[in-house]
Amino acid sequence: MVFLGLGGFFIVNSAARPAAGKEIPLVDVKFLDRTASRRTYADLVKANEDLSDYDCYGCHEKGKPPPIRYDANQKIIVPKEHSDVVMGHGSHDRNNLCYNCHNEQNLLTLQVRDGREVGFDNIPQLCGSCHGPNLRDWEAGAHGRTSGYWDRSLGTADRLSCANCHNPHAPRIPTRESAPAPHSLHGPAGTSSPHETTH
Amino acid sequence: MTPTLPPPDDKTSDTSMSRRNFLRGAAAFGGLTALAASLAPLRQLEDFSSSEQFLQKYYKELTPDDMTKVIGRIEREVQKEYGIRPHVRDLKPMDGVEFVYCLNLTRCIGCRKCVHACVNENNQSRNPEIQYIRVLKMPHGSMDVEKGDHTYEAKSVPEKGFFYMPVQCQQCQNPPCVKVCPVNATWQEKDGITVIDYDWCIGCRYCEAACPYWARRFNFTKPEIPKERLNPNMAYLGNRPRKQGVMEKCHFCIQRTRAGKYPACLEVCPVGARKFGNILDPESEVSYIMREKRVFIQLKEEMGTSPRFFYYFDK
Amino acid sequence: MITAARNYLIFIRRCTRIAFVGDWRYYAWMGLLTVISLLGLNAYAKQLVHGLIVTGMSDEVSWGVYIANFTFLVGVAAAAVMMVIPVYIYDNEELHDLVIFGELLAVAAIIMCLAFVTVDLGRPDRFWHLIPGIGQLNFPRSMLSWDVIVLNGYLLLNVHICGYLLYCRYQNRKPGKWFYIPFVFTAIVWAVSIHTVTAFLYVGLGGRPFWNASIVGPRFLASAFTAGPAIIILALQIIRHFTRYRITDKALLTLRSIVQVSMIINVFLLLCEVFKEFYSGTTHGVSARYLFLGLHGYHALVPWIWTAIALNLVAMVILVLPVSRGLRWLDVACVLSIVGIWIEKGMGLVIPGFIPTPLGAIVEYVPSLNETLVCLGIWAFGLLCYTIFLRMSVPILQGRIAKSNEGQPELQGDAPAPLPDPLPH
Numbered sequence: 031m032v033f034l035g036l037g038g039f040f041i042v043n044s045a046a047r048p049a050a051g052k053e054i055p056l057v058d059v060k061f062l063d064r065t066a067s068r069r070t071y072a073d074l075v076k077a078n079e080d081l082s083d084y085d086c087y088g089c090h091e092k093g094k095p096p097p098i099r100y101d102a103n104q105k106i107i108v109p110k111e112h113s114d115v116v117m118g119h120g121s122h123d124r125n126n127l128c129y130n131c132h133n134e135q136n137l138l139t140l141q142v143r144d145g146r147e148v149g150f151d152n153i154p155q156l157c158g159s160c161h162g163p164n165l166r167d168w169e170a171g172a173h174g175r176t177s178g179y180w181d182r183s184l185g186t187a188d189r190l191s192c193a194n195c196h197n198p199h200a201p202r203i204p205t206r207e208s209a210p211a212p213h214s215l216h217g218p219a220g221t222s223s224p225h226e227t228t229h
Numbered sequence: 230m231t232p233t234l235p236p237p238d239d240k241t242s243d244t245s246m247s248r249r250n251f252l253r254g255a256a257a258f259g260g261l262t263a264l265a266a267s268l269a270p271l272r273q274l275e276d277f278s279s280s281e282q283f284l285q286k287y288y289k290e291l292t293p294d295d296m297t298k299v300i301g302r303i304e305r306e307v308q309k310e311y312g313i314r315p316h317v318r319d320l321k322p323m324d325g326v327e328f329v330y331c332l333n334l335t336r337c338i339g340c341r342k343c344v345h346a347c348v349n350e351n352n353q354s355r356n357p358e359i360q361y362i363r364v365l366k367m368p369h370g371s372m373d374v375e376k377g378d379h380t381y382e383a384k385s386v387p388e389k390g391f392f393y394m395p396v397q398c399q400q401c402q403n404p405p406c407v408k409v410c411p412v413n414a415t416w417q418e419k420d421g422i423t424v425i426d427y428d429w430c431i432g433c434r435y436c437e438a439a440c441p442y443w444a445r446r447f448n449f450t451k452p453e454i455p456k457e458r459l460n461p462n463m464a465y466l467g468n469r470p471r472k473q474g475v476m477e478k479c480h481f482c483i484q485r486t487r488a489g490k491y492p493a494c495l496e497v498c499p500v501g502a503r504k505f506g507n508i509l510d511p512e513s514e515v516s517y518i519m520r521e522k523r524v525f526i527q528l529k530e531e532m533g534t535s536p537r538f539f540y541y542f543d544k
Numbered sequence: 545m546i547t548a549a550r551n552y553l554i555f556i557r558r559c560t561r562i563a564f565v566g567d568w569r570y571y572a573w574m575g576l577l578t579v580i581s582l583l584g585l586n587a588y589a590k591q592l593v594h595g596l597i598v599t600g601m602s603d604e605v606s607w608g609v610y611i612a613n614f615t616f617l618v619g620v621a622a623a624a625v626m627m628v629i630p631v632y633i634y635d636n637e638e639l640h641d642l643v644i645f646g647e648l649l650a651v652a653a654i655i656m657c658l659a660f661v662t663v664d665l666g667r668p669d670r671f672w673h674l675i676p677g678i679g680q681l682n683f684p685r686s687m688l689s690w691d692v693i694v695l696n697g698y699l700l701l702n703v704h705i706c707g708y709l710l711y712c713r714y715q716n717r718k719p720g721k722w723f724y725i726p727f728v729f730t731a732i733v734w735a736v737s738i739h740t741v742t743a744f745l746y747v748g749l750g751g752r753p754f755w756n757a758s759i760v761g762p763r764f765l766a767s768a769f770t771a772g773p774a775i776i777i778l779a780l781q782i783i784r785h786f787t788r789y790r791i792t793d794k795a796l797l798t799l800r801s802i803v804q805v806s807m808i809i810n811v812f813l814l815l816c817e818v819f820k821e822f823y824s825g826t827t828h829g830v831s832a833r834y835l836f837l838g839l840h841g842y843h844a845l846v847p848w849i850w851t852a853i854a855l856n857l858v859a860m861v862i863l864v865l866p867v868s869r870g871l872r873w874l875d876v877a878c879v880l881s882i883v884g885i886w887i888e889k890g891m892g893l894v895i896p897g898f899i900p901t902p903l904g905a906i907v908e909y910v911p912s913l914n915e916t917l918v919c920l921g922i923w924a925f926g927l928l929c930y931t932i933f934l935r936m937s938v939p940i941l942q943g944r945i946a947k948s949n950e951g952q953p954e955l956q957g958d959a960p961a962p963l964p965d966p967l968p969h
Contacts, residue, residue, distance in 0.1 A: 054356045056455060057345045064346075064497050167543075171514030172333075172521075175501040180513070181323075181489030195500065203500060205385035209341035212379060213358045214907050215449060215602035253564065256571075260578060267586035273593045283669060287680050357597065363903060375827055375904040396903060405751060411688035412673040413680040429680070431673055432596075432666015434606045435688050441751025443902045446603055447666065450595035473595040474666030529902075532750050 054213050061209040064177065066194040071150040073194070084150060086137035095134035098127065118200030131156060131198065157192045168192070287413070288426040288466070296465070299428075303469055307461075310470070311454070315461040317469055320487035322420035328481055328537065329421070329508040329515045332395065334526075335543040336502035339364055339386040339393030343494035343503065347397075350482060350493035351468040352460055354452030361446065361479040362397040362494060372526065397494075398423065398444035398479035399528065399536030406436035406445060415476070421537050422481050424466040432474040441532045445478045481505070551947070555714055558945055559936040566935065569786075577928040584921010587914045588663055596666060599915040604907035605898040607664070609919050612890030614660040616771070617653045617926075618742045619764060619889065621698065623772020624650035625735035630798055632728055641941050642795055644709060645783065646776050647702045647731075648933040654699045656926035663918055687748050690741045698738050701731045706933075710940050715947045739768050746897065754831035754897045757820070763813045764889075769806035771885040773799045774878035779930075781871065787938045793871070800874055804863040807881060811860050814853070834906070835896040842899070844908045848891045855884030 066073075074081055082088065089111065090096055099107045106126050108115050119125035133141040140148045142159045158165025167173035171187075174195065179185035195203060285299060300317045307315045344362045353359040365377030369390055377394070387393060400423050407416050407423060414430040417423045437445045451473045463469040464484035471477050482492035486505070495503040506513035518541060519525075526540040566574075591598050601608045627646040662668050673679035674692050683689040705727050712719040743764040746755035777799050784791045821832035833839050838846050859880035867873045900906045911919075939945040 054358050056355060056458070057348070061340075061342050061345045062349055062497065063342075067499060167517075167521075170517040170521075171506075172331075172504060172518050173501065175498065176514075177491060177496045179489045180486070180491050180506045181326075184489030187491075190501075203338070205387065206338070206340055206499070208339055208381065208383050208386045209345055211382050212344075212360055212363065214604060215357050215597070216600055216907070216910075256575075263579075263582050264585070267582045268589050270586065270589040270593050287673075359603075365903060373827060373904075374902070375830060375900065377904050379903070379905050405749065409686050409688065409748070411682050411686045411692065412670075413682045414673075429670070429673060430667065431670045433661075433664070433688065434666070435686070435745075437603065437606045438897070439749045439751060441902050443603075443905075447606060448595070449601070450597035472667075476666075529751075534750075 052213070057209060066175070066190050068194055068197065070153065070191060070193040072191065075151060084138070090137055095129075096137075098129070100126075115199050118202065119198070153192050153198070157196075157198075282428065285428050287429055300465065303463075303465070307459075307463075307470060311456045311459050313456070313459055313461050315459075315463050315469070317463045317465060318484070319465045320467075320483060322418050322422075323487060325509055326507045327419075327421045327509050328400070328486065328505065329519070330400075330481070330538045331504040331515050331518045332538065332540050333502045333504070333543060334392050334394060334540050336500045337364075337387075337393045337395065337498075338500055338502075339366055339381070339383075339388075339391075340499060342497045342499060343395055346493040346497035347479070347482075349458055350460055350485070351480075352454050352463075352470050353446075353477075354448065355455060356453045357449055359446045359448070359452065359477065361444070361477075362395050363443070364393055364395045366391050367394050372528075374528075394540065395494075396442055396444070396528065397538075398440075399442050399534065399538040400479075400481060402535035402537060403533060405439040405441065405532075405534060409435045409439045411435065420487070422483055422486075423478075424480055424483065425476055425478065426466065427469070427471050427475045427477065430475040432476065434476070436476060441529050441534060442536075445476055447476055448473050551715075552711070554950060555711060555947075558950075559940075562939060562945065563932045563935050570935075574928065574931065577924040577931070580924035581921050581928060584918050584924065587917035587921065590914055591663070591918065592668075598912060600910045600912045601915075602907055602909070604901050604905060605895060605909035607894055607898070608909055609890065609911045609915055610660050610664040612894045613919055613922070614657050614664070615742060615764075615894060616886050616889045617657045617660065618695070619739055619768025619885075620772045620775055621650045621653035621657065622735040622739040622765075623768045623770075624653065624776065625702075625731050626769055626773055626802055627776065627799065628728055628732055628735075632725070632732075642776075642780060642791065644706055644937055644941070645780065645934065647706050648937060649776060649779060649930060650735075651699060651702045651706065652926045652930035652933065654695060654702070655929055656922055657695060658699075659922045659925065660919075663922070687741060687745045691738075691745060694734065694738045694741050698731070698734050701727055701734060705731065706937070710937055713943075714940050714945065716943075736765065739764050746893070751902050752831075752897045753828035755893075757817070759813055759817050759820070760893075763810065763817070766806050766810040766813055767885045767889060770803050770810050771882050773802045773806075774881045777803070777878050778875065778882075781875070783934060783938065787942075789938050789942060796871065796874070797869065800863070800868060803878065803881065804860075804868075807856065807860045807863055810885070811856060814856075830900060831896045834899050835892065839900070840906060842906050842908055844910070845891050845895060848887055852884045852887035852892055855880045856888070859884060 071081075071084055074084075096109075101107055104126070105123065106117055106128070108117060117123075117126070129141075130143075131140050133139045133147060136147065138150075140150065140153070140156050142148055142156055144159070146155070148156045154165060154168060158168070164173050171189070174192070175190040176187050178187040180187070192198075279302075281298075281302065286295060291299065296319050300319065303317050304315055307313065307317075341364050344360050344364060347353070347361050348355070348359075351361070353361070363379060365374060365379060366381045366388075367374075367377050369392060374396075381388075400417070400421055402417075402421075404415075404417055404423050410416075411433060412429060412431055415423060415425045415436055432447065434447055437447055448471055452471055454470060459470075460468060462484055464487070467480050467483035482490075482494075486492055491505055492503075495505050504514050504518055506515040508515055508519065510516060519539065522541045522543075524542045527536050528538065528540065530536075587598075599608060599610075624646040628643055631640055631643050662671070665671070674681055674689075676683065681689045681692065683693065705724050708724055709719055740761055743761040746752075747757070747760045750756050777796055780791050780796060780799075783789055818832075818836070821829040830839065834842065835845050835849050837843075859877045862868050862873055862877040862880070865873075868877050895909055899908065936945075
């Protein structure tokens with residue numbers, strides 16, 4: 031009797047599925063995005079896009095270096111035509127002069143302190159004139175982003191240059207949102223860290 | 230007339246015998262019915278081996294013909310399950326190549342994009358969630374993983390006072406997981422990647438207990454991969470969809486790296502904190518890092534595992 | 545040749561038939577065990593379909609009650625053979641027949657161990673990968689491969705010894721020394737090895753400092769030799785009560801002294817372990833801190849381990865005092881020891897090794913209902929096996945099932961009239 035009852039229970043119960051775990055939403059595709067943070071002049075040239083942003087002499091006069099004005103606190107005043115530029119290169123406003131990098135004689139190029147002119151498509155030589163260790167690391171592939179083939183005999187590696195990640199006027203990499211935390215199989219994953227952030 | 234002896238008063242009289250036998254028979258019948266019924270859930274068993282998979286030989290014993298058949302089976306199964314015909318290859322290690330991974334702890338911002346790029350590239354289960362990479366938020370001043378926070382979430386990372394350390398399979402030169410596997414389902418190949426034959430693993434989880442880096446993952450149930458995010462470029466020892474009951478782990482994106490490409494975690498990293506390459510090539514970026522950088526950490530070096538994963542700081 | 549085979553088959557058939565015969569208490573007991581076993585089987589069927597997600601295990605705590613029970617039962621199996629030592633080495637005639645009961649317990653325990661390992665596997669259909677020659681057994685590097693070999697070997701050893709001795713008794717034949725004495729001595733050494741190998745499964749993992757300590761092996765043996773003979777003491781009293789098999793108190797007291805000494809050693813080793821984990825204050829003691837004191841607000845195991853320690857200490861005190869010469873107190877001490885050591889080996893060894901994870905995360909473990917049913921089912925099945933073994937062996941040892949009374953009606957119902965003393969061997 032007991033066995034038959036048990037058998038019946040088994041058959042009825044076999045249809046049951048285990049309780050579904052918590053729903054875990056698919057991660058937002060923005061966290062899978064591989065494109066560079068910024069597009070440089072070289073990228074625009076390669077993509078045959080509009081270069082009018084770099085056509086300095088469309089507004090400025092040749093042979094007449096644009097003047098730079100400072101306010102009462104020695105802070106540079108960015109002209110309203112270039113209001114998208116936010117200055118922040120170096121702490122304590124060290125790099126407070128446009129012509130540290132821009133060439134006042136030829137606005138279409140950049141200048142290195144030793145007098146060399148550098149094109150907008152060859153920025154690393156300019157950045158590296160002050161940031162030597164980073165330049166050496168970048169040239170060896172140890173700094174910055176690379177994608178493509180590690181085995182250069184099978185294909186090319188696509189190296190990003192400085193301005194693909196760093197805004198030349200405010201080079202510190204901005205903070206960003208982190209992707210969601212991991213989900214443990216049973217219950218929340220605790221940690222032993224006392225520094226747990228609240229969210 | 231000689232008095233007849235009364236019949237022996239014992240318990241072997243016919244009626245009680247047959248009653249007892251009937252009860253025993255009924256109990257036996259009920260028991261067998263209950264036994265059969267107890268196995269009723271097995272009606273839902275869909276995923277278990279076909280006979281060809283049951284008898285499939287160990288990876289190292291598969292002839293090229295065998296491998297072609299096996300790959301055909303895998304491609305058919307994936308097509309049936311996801312509606313996409315994948316391209317599965319059995320990539321062999323390249324000569325003169327030994328992989329090393331370097332991770333710049335000055336640069337990592339803890340965004341976890343590497344975690345999700347890996348999940349996407351390697352067809353990991355979304356529910357239950359399997360992620361090969363775990364990012365630890367560490368307080369400045371300590372490499373003690375006990376102090377790490379795994380479940381941080383922030384609107385802006387990196388946060389002041391912390392550094393971030395992603396941990397994945399270290400592809401140790403002296404791997405404890407390989408030592409303990411009872412069936413040799415996991416081993417290290419000559420290019421340094423520790424691989425798993427998913428069709429040989431018996432799911433005992435001894436390797437998971439043995440790993441000092443918590444790098445190995447188990448499929449507690451059938452993995453759930455959304456069809457629209459399936460990556461059809463697969464390798465037999467790499468990112469082909471796994472079955473319920475087997476182990477998996479980071480394999481340095483074997484389907485990419487053995488074809489000469491960078492792993493997915495490296496490509497998505499927005500700050501270029503990850504560096505990968507052939508340590509036997511003196512011109513590679515990893516050789517440069519190993520030569521030039523002074524501060525160098527192998528996680529839990531005292532374990533004697535000799536990881537191929539090197540953490541370093543720029544400043 | 546043919547007659548030998550025929551005789552053996554008749555022996556097997558009679559043994560099988562006697563297993564289904566008994567009084568109402570026997571049927572109730574077997575019925576209950578069968579019900580629980582079937583519940584366990586049903587739960588396992590669900591696990592086969594849906595995977596190990598039906599248990600409480602996770603990547604963080606990847607071994608749970610299945611392996612905990614396995615570890616405990618390997619100890620019981622190893623200890624069953626501890627009775628062999630006084631008999632064969634010290635020539636203690638009192639215990640001679642009781643050795644068989646101990647070895648049958650070992651067989652039942654090993655069956656349970658193999659069942660627990662099988663239900664823990666993610667792909668049990670691939671068990672053939674473990675067979676050397678056909679599969680790829682990673683011997684000698686993997687301690688699990690050693691475990692596979694020694695456990696199956698131990699099972700075969702004990703099945704042979706018991707089967708041979710029982711069959712000889714059935715035929716009223718003196719057993720040939722060469723057919724069992726070498727095996728018995730092998731079994732003594734083998735018993736120590738099965739539990740040492742199981743201990744080494746844990747000890748060999750450098751990534752888990754809680755287990756990677758040399759004290760684990762000796763502690764395993766000490767706790768096994770406490771719990772195992774304790775189970776046998778209880779089993780022998782049950783046999784004595786339900787059959788008329790003659791078991792002297794002297795036998796029980798010999799076992800008591802084994803349990804007593806082993807428990808004292810077990811408690812001493814516990815003290816050694818506690819000192820090592822807490823005094824030096826290294827980060828390697830964090831799992832012990834979780835177990836004994838709780839860690840960062842997680843303390844699920846703390847009540848369990850302190851209960852186990854209390855049970856063990858009380859049992860030790862009782863065993864040391866002369867009151868435990870009286871069977872009632874001895875039984876209390878045995879039950880306390882068994883429960884205490886079961887908790888220690890399960891929750892006190894297996895689970896804390898996973899908390900925190902090697903990366904410092906804490907995820908606690910609670911066995912699910914399905915998992916618990918499978919465990920109960922296997923325990924019930926093991927007890928079922930052991931009851932059947934006893935049901936077969938006691939009449940044989942008593943001479944009530946013998947070749948000489950082949951062909952007579954089988955035993956029925958209640959225990960029949962007592963027979964003369966067992967025939968001399």
